[in-house]
Amino acid sequence: MQPELDCLVVGGGPAGLTAAIYLARYRRTALVVDEAKSRCAWIPSSHNLAGFTGGIRGTDLLARIRAQAETYGGRIETGSVAALKRIADGFRATLGDGREVDAAAVLLATGVIDGQPRVPHLYEAMQRGLIRVCPICDGYEVIDKRIAVLGHGAQAVGEARFIRTYSPAVTLLTLGEPMTLTVEERIELDAAAIAVIEEPVAAVAAGADQSTRLTLQSGQILDFDTLYSALGITARSGLAEMVGAEMNIDGRLIVDRHQRSSVPGFYAAGDVVSTLNQIAVAMGEAAMAATAIHNDLRRRG
Known part of the structure; x- marks a missing residue:
């Protein structure tokens, strides 16, 4: 049986919301589940994000990316993913409200928590x-x-x-x-x-x-x-552990150059990945991940 979603995106920070834009424009059925805990929301003004010479507040940036995703039909819900498991055709997620959704692919964009x-x-x-x-x-x-x-x-x-x-x-x-x-x-x-x-x-x-x-x-x-x-960070990678994805010693995902994890159909982007914690990097990784998801699903038919 075909899963109801092509992709479930977990996390609504710059990475998750950018992926939502790409997936919507690829005409993929995707759902972003966002706990509204992005560390981007704590930024008073970002001055090194290209295109915003005078800086931009983190909450304003998130609102802009979200509005752009919704312009193309992106579905974004406030909530959480309590559990995730692999099934024959992809993944089954149990949401915080008890609902279950099946997806052919999952993109983890849950970020990290700063000490x-x-x-x-x-x-x-x-x-x-x-x-x-x-x-x-x-x-x-x-x-x-x-x-x-x-x-x-x-x-x-x-x-x-x-x-x-x-x-x-x-x-x-x-x-x-x-x-x-x-x-x-x-x-x-x-x-x-x-x-x-x-x-x-x-x-x-x-x-x-x-x-x-x-x-x-x-x-x-x-x-x-x-x-x-400089009290360290904690990766929000519990869902990756549930499906057995490979992580480094800090609990951050190890991915290939297309953001694929060690588990087929499971991708990751943003700070939860072992990479540079920057908005621009997270958005670039999201573009790579969404494109890989679209092409990988296309090959699966």
Whole structure:
């Protein structure tokens, strides 16, 4: 029996919504199930997405892509996929409301979850640029600012060194966690004049001139123009695990150059894939995936 959908797209961020545009224009029956948890919605203004010289808010970008998909008949529902399994002709998904839908192909575009510091009014702080998560995205906006990188692992060290190319005033705060550094890493941080503070932060408050004031456990006060969270990411790849798709040690999908996973008919695009976490990359991967889905289904007849 032919599945009711050519493709089920799980996730409504830039990747999932871009795929919806392509699939609709390929005249494929597709459904996007979106939990409305895209990390793109947290972006106050993206300045490195081509075509938006003045920047664009993440929520505005999502609304534009969604409207474009719907213009061509793309179906987008707010909801979740609770379970996914392989069947003879493709996949059977159990939605959060209990419905079951069958699809010949599935595109996973669920993204990742950023580890975030436990501070009050986190969303508002990110919208004001006081807390950031992507130096590739907005390092240009913090040139010569006082920057704190929050984290205690290899990712935090790498991020601090990356941000140092934008500002001479970079401090690595471990939030009280012990920092295990190799001799080489310590030498590199010292050479870059990146201070490492392993003392816990006792309080966070607004400082002067839109800065953030941190009070350490010892009572020392530090003022920063922006904080970068480098507390890691968690891939939203539970559905991939259910169907047995190959992932890396971080739980992110391993795909070929057409976004095919190790499971036939199961594709992935965006941050959930082991790649560069950028909107432009996610949209490009979605175009590749949707085109591969269309052509692979065509060959199946």
